[in-house]
Amino acid sequence: MNVITLTRLELYEKIWSTPMTVLAKEFNLSDNGLRKICKKHNIPTPVMGHWQKIQYGKKTAVIKLPNKNLEEQIKINISQTKPSSEQDPKIDLVSESIKNNKNLVFKVSDRLSRPDIIVLDTQNYIKGIKADAYSRIKGTIETGRGMPSIIVTPKNIARSLRILDNLIKNFRVLNYKIVVKQDGLTIIANEDDEMKISIREICNSVMVDTDFKWKTRELIPNGKLAVKAGRFGTYEFVDSKKSLIENQIAKILIKIESDFLAMHEMRIRRRLEETKRKELEKIELEKQLTKEDELNKFRQFYNDAHRWKNYSILKEYYDFINTQPDKSSQTEQWLEWALQKLDWYNPLTNSKEEFLDDVDKDTLQFKKKTWF
Secondary structure, eight states: OOEEEEEHHHHHHHHTTSOHHHHHHHTTOOHHHHHHHHHHTTOOOOOTTHHHHHHTTOOOOOOOOTTTTOOOEEEEEGGGSOOOSSOOHHHHHHHHHHHTOTTOOOSOOSSOOSOOHHHHHHHHHHHTOOOOTTSSSTTOEEOOTTSOEEEEOGGGHHHHHHHHHHHHHHHHHTTOEEEEETTEEEEEETTTEEEEEEEEEEEEEEEEEOTTSSEEEEEEEEEEEEEEEETTSOEEEEOOSSOOGGGOHHHHHHHHHHHHHHHHHHHHHHHHHHHHHHHHHHHHHHHHHHHHHHHHHHHHHHHHHHHHHHHHHHHHHHHHHHTOSSOOHHHHHHHHHHHHHHHHHOTTTOOOOGGGTTEETTTTEEOOOOOO
């Protein structure tokens, strides 16, 4: 039985980092079911259109979490939620591949033997930490930044390290890249698809008396371990009466491998969609350029026609002056000048004129100059 246990803050962060439809599927819930849980625990949800705005790079408001410091535990029992209508056949293939991989070890050792360097560093780090009664979760030991995330009571330290060692060694067999970042242990597969892995002890939320004569809520560890995994740490494998974490290693690996496969397929789909989008944009751009080219040709045709009409009027006037019997020397000079300008203005000849090169023949205005 898989039980997801989250604080209000954790669920709030997931709600605002993952679309509701995607997160609901990870919890095996309907969208409405997840919204009801959020409403019950006073967790605000994104308004309609929030993720579309983010997709197109637009700004959108994020509603702050009321009573952020309220340490309320939220449990989601996967077995009691609405089951998926159909299981992806790829999951069956992943399950078969994992179970038939003879290099994988599904049994957690009773003692830590030849631990992975990451586990050895974590073990040495934990040796210098003592349980603190004033920590966020009383009586627990918590690893710091730059270490695999572990929050357990002292009696569960050895067990947590053995589980972590088994998982890391299996991750290496599956060719995952393993990195310890500031926020904990990260496994990377395919093309930089990432998942966070952490171990914590399940806590019960209880009301206790204080020295100030009022009650406060505290988180009390109950001894059960949980392995949290996922891109956003969205699901957990928890100790139960029927099955301890040590007996769920195969199930954990199948889930992680299936999710990595889903991420990879999503990446491929997005690439195909992006390629298709660019092809459509290219087609539209070429179509638009063709339209603009056609329009420019017609404009030139239109302008040439009007220039020809104006040219015909000018030529008619020129011929009239030229046919006058008593032309002065000044008139002869003008006729020579006018003939050059007619050749310059004629749309069929378009001869050049030194002093009129920067004039638009259609508007008879000087072209705008740029200094760049």
